[in-house]
Amino acid sequence: MKSNYLTRAMNARDPRYAKIAKKLGYGHRDVQAKPRKPVDDMKALRARYVKVVGKKPYHGWDADTLRTKIAEAKG
Structure with missing residues (x-):
């Protein structure tokens, strides 16, 4: 799920945003992290x-990417 204004507002748990989001059909979360x-x-x-390798890894790499690199x- 992309992060946009509405998802950030819902994450803030402000009841006003939750009420508006529920009316728009975004009242439930079906995506799990x-x-x-x-x-x-x-x-x-x-x-x-x-x-x-001799240098620092890219900070955005996950564990699987680091293992492959x-x-x-080595190979």
Whole structure:
């Protein structure tokens, strides 16, 4: 789900926005967020990437991407 003004307003839990959103048909949430990886795992992966590649990883990479980049650098 893209973030726009209405979704940010609904996340703010302001009852006025919730009332308007409900009238527009956005009163329920049917999209679930993905569970995040533990932070410790990401710190370890980033440290391993620095050790293998020699430079810091891109901050937007997830754990799977880091694992593949590490495997590519080793292979």
